[in-house]
Amino acid sequence: GQSLEQPSEVTxxxxxxxxxNCTYQTSGFYGLSWYQQHDGGAPxxxxxxxxxxxxxxxxxxxxxxxxxxYGYLLLQELQMKDSASYFCxxxxxxxxxxxxxxxxxxxxxx
Amino acid sequence: GAVVSQHPSRVICKSGTSVKIECRSxxxxxxxxxxxxxxxxxxxxxxxxxxxxxxxxxxxxxxxxKFLINHASLTLSTLTVTSAHPEDSSFxxxxxxxxxxxxxxxxxxxxxRLTVT
Numbered sequence: 001g002q003s004l005e006q007p008s009e010v011t012x013x014x015x016x017x018x019x020x021n022c023t024y025q026t027s028g029f030y031g032l033s034w035y036q037q038h039d040g041g042a043p044x045x046x047x048x049x050x051x052x053x054x055x056x057x058x059x060x061x062x063x064x065x066x067x068x069x070y071g072y073l074l075l076q077e078l079q080m081k082d083s084a085s086y087f088c089x090x091x092x093x094x095x096x097x098x099x100x101x102x103x104x105x106x107x108x109x110x
Numbered sequence: 111g112a113v114v115s116q117h118p119s120r121v122i123c124k125s126g127t128s129v130k131i132e133c134r135s136x137x138x139x140x141x142x143x144x145x146x147x148x149x150x151x152x153x154x155x156x157x158x159x160x161x162x163x164x165x166x167x168x169x170x171x172x173x174x175x176k177f178l179i180n181h182a183s184l185t186l187s188t189l190t191v192t193s194a195h196p197e198d199s200s201f202x203x204x205x206x207x208x209x210x211x212x213x214x215x216x217x218x219x220x221x222x223r224l225t226v227t
Contacts, residue, residue: 042218045216045217087154097156097159099156100154100155100156101153102153103152
């Protein structure tokens, strides 16, 4: 089967940096995406890694290590509006479907 | 660009009735759409892959006779929850696969909250 594990909850203060980890067991792994979801809303795309290394998009960066079956999302200069759930999602070669991780609820404190 | 809509956004139905949820890609054609369900404070669970002009592919454990999926055009997929029961109450989210600019990214609809009484 396929599974992607994340910490259930992370708390940080405004202005801080936080890292959300994702470890996966996925046969035929192709790439890792990250999504943000506010309560009651739809997931919105943040970042995608098909290759090992760091991808930077503004305050958000994502990292992938295929050899370690591990990735993370790094959020810098945290803002209150970053309080949301964050999901990693894995794709497998030959298909475009996502398997979502267990999700991490981020709380940003003033 | 790449906007996906869902209708209705909320629906309440009585146990035993059927409910249809529409997913539309508004400004692009999507040969592939996906249907997910999400319970409160839980992750998104992929239910099925909807392919235009062919039968949907269901994930293990998803009842195809209960969750009917039709992808009649390149911009519309529908999910019908048949003989709904309270345990079917959930947040249903669709996504559409866009091949714009050579990338293959899923664009999500705003979701439909189904409550079965």
